[in-house]
Amino acid sequence: MAKKSLIQREKKRQKLEQKYHLIRQSLKKRIRSKVSPLSLSEKTKIREKLQSLPRNSAPTRLHRRCFLTGRPRANYRHFGLSGHVLREMVYECLLPGATRSSW
Template identity: 80%
Template sequence: MAKKSLIQREKKRQKLEQKYHLIRQSLKKALSKAQSLSEKWEIHGKLESLPRNSAPTRLHRRCFSTGRPRATYRDFGLSGHILREMVQEGLLPGATRSSW
């Protein structure tokens, strides 16, 4: 189980990203349409003034049940060992345990 403080920090980043998503998107469109260099610098300064944690690149995918940050499968949102346990117990429909 991951530290609860790290999980809460990640949730805070997700909320900030959702809050500033439209603002960031509109500034990026304006930056691509800007003609003069001074306009681009001004828009870039506005982008830099947004909170750092509102950037989508700072988000990290975590396991849904344990909060583990590494070895998570995107399709299921689970880490490898949790996914394996659930498949063995038959909790994931359509997933079968391979054996040869």
């Protein structure tokens, strides 16, 4: 099980990302807009606004964690579980449609 402080930190990052998502998208859209070309000084002002946003509000700072244990590695997106938890659940027949491999 992951430390509770790390799990809480990840939840805080998710909240910040949701809070600043629209602001970040609108600023990026203004930089990339081809309809009205911006001067270099206008682009730098917009970039400064982007950089002034909290660092943890960037979506790249988010990390997927296991739904049950909070483990940050070996996560399967489809199930939201880490590898060893997924394996245990398949062995106990808790995941419908998943089969154990045997060769």
